[in-house]
Amino acid sequence: MNGILIAMTLALLIPIYEAWQDEDIWQTMLAFASIATKTSIMILVVSVLRDDWMIGLVGVLILSVGNASLMLLAHVLRRMNEL
Amino acid sequence: MFEDFYIVVIAVLLPLTAGMLVAQRNPYHALVIRGIVGAVAALVYALFGAADVALTEALVGTMLSITLYAIAVRSSMSLRLGLLAAAPCNPDEPASQEPPLAQPLSKALRQALSRHYLRLEIVPYASPQALQFALEKKEIHATCTAVTETLTPTTAQSTASAPYHLSVRLPRLLEIVQNGVPPTLASVSFCRSRQITAANISDSPDARHNIWESQP
Structure with missing residues (x-):
């Protein structure tokens, strides 16, 4: 459990570095998409390892909601660039 | 202690991303990083067993x-930059929605504004009176007028050193525009908006006419 989650945290550090580093807004959005998916997968892994269905349900909801917020934000940013 | 080491590692991510958010200057980048902080916070809350807080953070804190x-x-x-709409004196050119603004001036203005993460929004007006009235009513932040409206474009370019005049209503915007626009492209001045009385605010054409006439 410890090793799996620490490896996932290290993988999570890659898009965090990318979001901190990059100047392009779309690269930051890609990093956001990656982080939103990775964190919800980590929640699902924790729920399976702890055998906790409540956390698992929340993980699934966050997985879908994170992508929805990404899409809304991408539309607003795209329309800003068109003006 | 060592069995729960992963909790410490994941919890450290929250101040890390929050520090990134505070250090960010571009407001749009800061918004995306706020989403990242929300995702990491939801992970930390779920890890500590607060599933309801994690769900609220994801729905309200991140998405909404x-x-x-x-x-x-x-x-x-x-x-918001007010301009005079294209005059119908040139029937050869197709009527365009975008009012005429000199290409180098528009480019210099956009560059100066993008340094401060601002956009340039061009608002066309039909007459100089309407333009001035919009500036007085704080509908627009600045106006851009050609210095010699009556002359033909060729003589205007040959005689005047700055073909356009920018009149800015706000001191901070004046500073930004003055630093960004070279004086050969446009002259910049500060236009202190006068106190508009309640009688003048009404949109009737008579009131608009009075405001225009009372100017020195």
Whole structure:
């Protein structure tokens, strides 16, 4: 459990570095998409390892909601660039 | 202690991303990083067993707040520049929605504004009176007028050193525009908006006419 989650945290550090580093807004959005998916997968892994269905349900909801917020934000940013 | 080491590692991510958010200067980048902080916070809350708090953070803190803030930032961080609409004296050119603004001036203005993460929003007006009235009513932040409206374009370019005149209503915007626009492209001046009385605010054409006439 410890090793799996620490490896996932290290993988999570890659898009965090990318979001901190990059100047392009779309690269930051890609990093956001990656982080939103990775964190919800980590929640699902924790729920399976702890055998906790409540956390698992929340993980699934966050997985879908994170992508929805990404899409809304991408539309607003795209329309800003068109003006 | 060592069995729960992963909790410490994941919890450290929250101040790390929050520090990134505080250090960010571009408001749009800061919004996206706020989404990242929300995702990491939801992970930490779920890890500590607070599933309801994690769900609320993801729904409200991430989705709703960054969408609303994106719209707020987008509509507030812009300079509204009033222009005279294209005069119908040149029937050969096709009628375009975009009023004429010299290409180098527009480019210099956009560059100066993008350094401060502002957008340039061009608002066309039909007459100089309407343009001045909009500036008085704080509908626009600045006006851009050709210095010699009556002359033909060729003589205007040959005689005047600055073909356009920018009149800015706000001191901070004046500073930004003065630093960004070279004086050969446009002259910049500060236009202190006068106190408009309640009688003058009404939109009737008579009131508009009075405001225009009372100017020195």
